[in-house]
Amino acid sequence: MKPTVAFPLLTLSVFLAACSTTVIEDEQRLVPDGQDPFTGASMEVDLARSFISFEGKSNIINHEGKFGTFTVTITPDAANPQNFTLARLDAVVDVRSVETDAEGLTRHLQSADFFDAETHPIATFRSTSIMATGGNTYQISGDLTVKGVSLQATFDGVLTDDMLVARYDMPRRVFGIGADSYGDKLLEPLVPVEAQIVFRK
Numbered sequence: 368m369k370p371t372v373a374f375p376l377l378t379l380s381v382f383l384a385a386c387s388t389t390v391i392e393d394e395q396r397l398v399p400d401g402q403d404p405f406t407g408a409s410m411e412v413d414l415a416r417s418f419i420s421f422e423g424k425s426n427i428i429n430h431e432g433k434f435g436t437f438t439v440t441i442t443p444d445a446a447n448p449q450n451f452t453l454a455r456l457d458a459v460v461d462v463r464s465v466e467t468d469a470e471g472l473t474r475h476l477q478s479a480d481f482f483d484a485e486t487h488p489i490a491t492f493r494s495t496s497i498m499a500t501g502g503n504t505y506q507i508s509g510d511l512t513v514k515g516v517s518l519q520a521t522f523d524g525v526l527t528d529d530m531l532v533a534r535y536d537m538p539r540r541v542f543g544i545g546a547d548s549y550g551d552k553l554l555e556p557l558v559p560v561e562a563q564i565v566f567r568k
Contacts, residue, residue: 405503407449408528409566410441416565417530419460421537421558432476436464439564441531451505451526456494458562462513463488481544487514495519503527513542531564 420433437460444453462482467473477484494509503526511520522535536557539545545554 405449405451405526406528407443407451409568410443410448410454411567412439412441413565413567414438417563419458419560419562421560432465432467432473434460434462434464435466436461439562441564452497452499454494454497456492456497456507456509458492460490461488462490480546483514483543490514492520507533513537514544516542518542528566530566531562533562533564535560 414437417439418433419437420431422431437458440457442455442457444450447453463477463484465473465476465482465484467476476482479486482490490511490513492509492511494507496508498506498508500506500523505524505526506521507524508519508521511518518538518541520535520537522533524531524533537560538556539554539558540556544558
């Protein structure tokens with residue numbers, strides 16, 4: 368999921384307008400070839416080449432962020448490893464590892480208004496079903512827990528022998544993220560999260 372994988376951005380309007388450097392460079396984003404069949408050759412995750420990122424959108428400026436510490440485990444079916452619909456996907460994200468393009472913004476995201484990282488340092492996802500939707504595309508559903516709140520989430524994924532790329536629009540308000548007055552006024556209710564999970568060869 369570099370699953371995803373997802374999550375908000377905010378802070379004072381003047382501060383937001385002053386920052387413009389993105390965290391995830393475009394060349395890091397890989398687009399899997401949907402024509403390549405998935406053979407189940409390997410689902411061992413290469414964390415060094417994987418990422419979970421998000422984009423906070425507001426009516427002033429958009430900002431990108433990512434999480435520096437996370438684990439993703441894909442457990443294939445022992446008898447039929449090439450059938451991804453029989454696999455299980457688990458992700459654990461340390462929200463204290465959030466990174467953005469500004470130190471003040473990063474600190475604000477860890478506050479109680481956003482992730483409340485001191486009280487809820489870990490976000491998790493565990494799949495409950497994976498459904499093929501044609502070609503190399505899948506719908507992955509499961510339990511997403513962020514800031515102590517659990518939600519049944521479904522996101523789209525593209526799978527090849529090289530990687531899994533998944534995207535999810537996270538409803539931040541459900542999790543109490545960006546719940547302060549600035550967040551409610553400035554931030555979009557959905558936060559695009561992207562996970563690019565690269566497999567070892």
